[in-house]
Amino acid sequence: xxxxxxxxxxxxxxxxxxxxxxxxxxxxxxxxxxxxxxxxxxxxxxxxxxxxxxxxxxxxxxxxxxxxxxxxxxxxxxxxxxxxxxxxxxxxxxxxxxxxxxxxxxxxxxxxxxxxxxxxxxxxxxxxxxxxxxxxxxxxxxxxxxxxxxxxxxxxxxxxxxxxxxxxxxxxxxxxxxxxxxxxxxxxxxxxxxxxxxxxxxxxxxxxxxxxxxxxxxxxxxxxxxxxxxxxxxxxxxxxxxxxxxxxxxxxxxxxxxxxxxxxxxxxxxxxxxxxxxxxxxxxxxxxxxxxxxxxxxxxxxxxxxxxxxxxxxxxxxxxxxxxxxxxxxxxxxxxxxxxxxxxxxxxxxxxxxxxxxxxxxxxxxxxxxxxxxxxxxxxxxxxxxxxxxxxxxxxxxxxxxxxxxxxxxxxxxxxxxxxxxxxxxxxx
RNA sequence: GUGGCCUUGGUGUAGUAGUAACACUGCAGUUUGUGGCACUGCCAUCACGGGUGCAAAUCCCGUAGGCCACCCCA
Numbered sequence: 001x002x003x004x005x006x007x008x009x010x011x012x013x014x015x016x017x018x019x020x021x022x023x024x025x026x027x028x029x030x031x032x033x034x035x036x037x038x039x040x041x042x043x044x045x046x047x048x049x050x051x052x053x054x055x056x057x058x059x060x061x062x063x064x065x066x067x068x069x070x071x072x073x074x075x076x077x078x079x080x081x082x083x084x085x086x087x088x089x090x091x092x093x094x095x096x097x098x099x100x101x102x103x104x105x106x107x108x109x110x111x112x113x114x115x116x117x118x119x120x121x122x123x124x125x126x127x128x129x130x131x132x133x134x135x136x137x138x139x140x141x142x143x144x145x146x147x148x149x150x151x152x153x154x155x156x157x158x159x160x161x162x163x164x165x166x167x168x169x170x171x172x173x174x175x176x177x178x179x180x181x182x183x184x185x186x187x188x189x190x191x192x193x194x195x196x197x198x199x200x201x202x203x204x205x206x207x208x209x210x211x212x213x214x215x216x217x218x219x220x221x222x223x224x225x226x227x228x229x230x231x232x233x234x235x236x237x238x239x240x241x242x243x244x245x246x247x248x249x250x251x252x253x254x255x256x257x258x259x260x261x262x263x264x265x266x267x268x269x270x271x272x273x274x275x276x277x278x279x280x281x282x283x284x285x286x287x288x289x290x291x292x293x294x295x296x297x298x299x300x301x302x303x304x305x306x307x308x309x310x311x312x313x314x315x316x317x318x319x320x321x322x323x324x325x326x327x328x329x330x331x332x333x334x335x336x337x338x339x340x341x342x343x344x345x346x347x348x349x350x351x352x353x354x355x356x357x358x359x360x361x362x363x364x365x366x367x368x369x370x371x372x373x374x375x376x377x378x379x380x381x382x383x384x385x386x387x388x389x390x391x392x393x394x395x396x397x398x399x400x401x402x403x404x405x406x407x408x409x410x411x412x413x414x415x416x417x418x419x420x421x422x423x424x425x426x427x428x429x
Numbered sequence: 430g431u432g433g434c435c436u437u438g439g440u441g442u443a444g445u446a447g448u449a450a451c452a453c454u455g456c457a458g459u460u461u462g463u464g465g466c467a468c469u470g471c472c473a474u475c476a477c478g479g480g481u482g483c484a485a486a487u488c489c490c491g492u493a494g495g496c497c498a499c500c501c502c503a
Contacts, residue, residue, distance in 0.1 A: 015476090015493080015494065016494095018493085018494065018495095069501090069502095070500075070501045070502080071501080071502075074430075074500095074501090075501080075502085092502095092503090121503085123501095123502080123503095125500095125501075125502080126430085126431095126499095126500085126501095127494095127495080127496090128496075128497070128498090129496070129497075130502095130503080131501095131502075131503080132503095135503065136503090137503060138503095139503090204499095204500080218501090220499090221499095268502090269501060269502060270502095279503095280503095287502080287503075288502075288503065289503070290503060291502080291503070313503060314503065315502090315503030316503085317503080318503055319503090341463085343462060344462095373458095373462090374462050374463055374464095375458095375462090375463065375464075376456095376457085376464090377463090377464090378463055378464040378465090379464050379465080380464085381464070382464040382465050383464085383465085389463085389464085391462085391463075393462060394462090395462085403463095405463075405464095407464075407465090410463085410464085412463090
């Protein structure tokens with residue numbers, strides 16, 4: 001007792017940084033399933049994969065995502081390069097994807113271009129349910145097109161992934177916040193409306209009034225609600241082309257029978273959105289699984305060419321949370337059906353040769369090299385649910401045979417090692 | 430950035446001041462070359478640091494992390 005206490009080492013002092021998590025083998029049962037769904041949907045709909053650096057010039061986000069947004073103002077991990085460069089770990093993908101598209105010259109080769117991504121992002125936030133400092137997003141971007149068909153296709157792609165995963169009761173909340181012209185017009189009206197009510201709304205709304213008036217519509221403060229509901233709505237102030245655009249998006253969604261509700265107060269938090277904005281929800285979870293919208297001016301804002309575009313991003317951890325909440329099962333672990341057991345050093349050595357030949361023949365084999373007793377190796381084989389065990393001892397090595405044991409019936413048979421591959425293949429089907 | 434709750438072995442829990450209990454899992458074994466059952470043994474300085482007490486998992490303070498509500502977002 002005392003000696004065991006004395007022999008204890010120091011407590012392991014490291015833990016994963018706040019808001020980050022390790023993806024352990026069991027997590028990948030879900031992770032891989034989602035990844036498979038996004039790849040399938042992408043290939044069916046013609047999106048090709050893109051990946052960009054995990055860090056970029058901080059200005060890309062300041063100018064692109066918008067310096068008035070929380071994401072840029074207080075949620076970026078900043079890195080100082082040794083040469084004095086200012087980088088930021090990417091808090092979102094869109095500006096990087098657009099940058100890559102222009103920089104690579106791809107914009108001259110394929111336009112419009114349809115991309116999908118599956119990438120980790122970083123935001124310095126207070127972690128919470130469904131919210132991490134490092135998290136994965138899957139997303140779609142269509143660059144160089146302003147046709148409303150693409151808005152619908154972006155939504156359809158996101159919806160398709162959810163559908164593929166069998167997530168229940170998916171609902172799209174959608175709105176249009178107009179183009180530069182009609183939005184400016186609307187914001188003016190909105191400010192006029194709020195002007196003489198500023199003493200009746202919360203402190204945050206007073207700030208929003210000056211910083212980002214559209215966000216007034218986002219307020220959840222109780223005392224602001226009555227004022228909010230009476231406020232002018234973006235949809236009533238759309239210019240005729242924005243109105244037509246939005247109407248067509250909805251019509252296309254109707255054609256695909258994608259369920260949506262128009263949410264007049266939906267505005268979203270990133271500066272670059274224009275016209276269509278949307279978020280994706282499912283039953284049982286209060287956070288959005290995804291969101292996106294059109295960003296027709298982002299390219300110009302970054303000093304690039306005029307390039308209308310639309311995109312969406314979904315939180316992978318959130319989708320997985322939905323799968324778990326809705327008890328949608330993960331992909332079952334694929335276990336190898338064959339388990340190799342050795343007895344003695346000579347057999348252990350020989351087993352490498354056998355393992356190699358089985359791998360070469362495309363047969364998955366499990367073993368337990370750290371357990372030397374036959375008993376514990378068999379126990380292991382049993383636990384793994386193996387269909388057959390291959391038992392190799394001194395005697396067998398000497399005779400150049402191996403025992404195949406059927407784990408269910410317990411029947412055993414000696415097989416010449418030369419014929420092992422064929423014999424296993426025969427039994428596996 | 431603000432406020433509230435929480436933190437006991439790999440997992441889930443018990444234990445409100447006298448030096449950690451239970452279940453599952455894991456590991457080792459129950460005589461030598463055969464699993465699934467059963468049995469035995471082992472695996473926690475009670476998140477970390479400090480304080481008060483003769484005595485602290487148990488009270489107090491600090492830190493870290495988790496959760497929740499804001500904020501915002503995926």
